[in-house]
Amino acid sequence: MAQRQFSPQPPHFSSSPLVRQLASLDIAPAGESTQTFAERLSHWVAWTDAIALSQVLADGPGAAHPAVTPSSAAAPRQLRAQCARVRKDLADAIAGDALLRDAADPPRTVATGAAAAGAAKIDYSAYRRQYRAHQHTMEDRIGNLRAAVRKAMAGLSPAQVRLAALDAVLDRALSPQLRRQLEQVPLMLEKTFQARHKAAAATLPDQEADLNPLPPQPHPVDAVGPTLQRVLLAELELRLQPVQGLIDALDPVADVRPALSAPGRSQARIPQRAARRVVQ
Known part of the structure; x- marks a missing residue:
């Protein structure tokens, strides 16, 4: 099956867990670009934003350093706890989604006889709507968290x-x-699942298709609901990286947090550092 690609590729996007999940489903980002970092970034930044970015970078960091107060010293700990709550809430919502958790395979259109092999098609619309609903929730919650972290940083160094x-x-x-x-x-x-179901149905002999009007069940690793959960958890990690980078910049000591994993798997603890995320 030919890999589907999406581009342009953002900086360091190809190293994310999300892209690794998509690659396991034969969905790959665009190939390695020959452009420089600045050239690739220009695809994403409008000239008005480039001016604002230049102004921020041109401003000096300032000479004075405010005294450390109990409230400012506690800020990294409070923000880290707030980030952990948001992470847990969003991950729990994905893991507890009844549509994704309880159904391994979405409804299929019914075709009879030999036509079943060519007409097999899954009804993905409910899954698409549910996936986007989780995306909107993540964008809202993480966007508010990111703004709160920036506000807290305004009173620091x-x-x-x-x-x-x-x-x-x-x-x-x-x-x-x-x-x-x-x-x-x-x-x-959706395109990947449709193609896999069509390919599975095409393997049925005509006489077997006559006796089985519905296409065959997918292999468990191709189950739609659990697969979408894994991809959503990987997307959650990607969306949290800028916020976590800001928090780590406040308290640059290496932090150890549970890595999000697919439902039913153990959550290994992995070290993560600020330097890896601030640029993402």
Whole structure:
């Protein structure tokens, strides 16, 4: 099956868990670009945003450093706890989604006789709507969290104030493009599942198709609901990276957090550091 591609490719996007999940389903990002980082970034940043970005980068970090107060010292811990709550709420909503959890395979159109092999098609519309509903919820909750983190940084050191301003510009500039990229995911998944069901139905002999008007059940690894849950959890990790990078910049000590995993799997703990996320 030919791999479907989406482009342009954002910086470091190909290293994300989301892309690895899509690659396991024969959905791949565009190939390695020969353009420089600045050239690739220009596909995502409008000239007005480039001016704002330049102004933020041109501003000095400032000379004064405010005294550390109990409230400012507690900020990283409070923000980290808030981020953990948002992460858990969104992950629990995905894992507890009845449509995705309880049905391994969506409804199929009914065809009889030998026509079943060529007409097999799954009804994916409910899954597409549910996937997008989770996307909208993630965008709203994480967007509010990201704004809250920037607001908290406004009362800290000049360098952190500058970082918050930089993040605000990048958020405004890159979010529309990222949204358009992520909106493609449920559509690409739908095409993949339709193609796999059609290929499975085509393997039925004519006489067997006459006795079995519905196409065969997919292999468990191709079950639609659990697959969508895994991809949504990977997308959640991608969306949380900028927020986690800001929080790690406040408290740059390496943090150990549970990695999101597919429902039913153990959650291994993995170290994650600020430097890897601030640029993403």
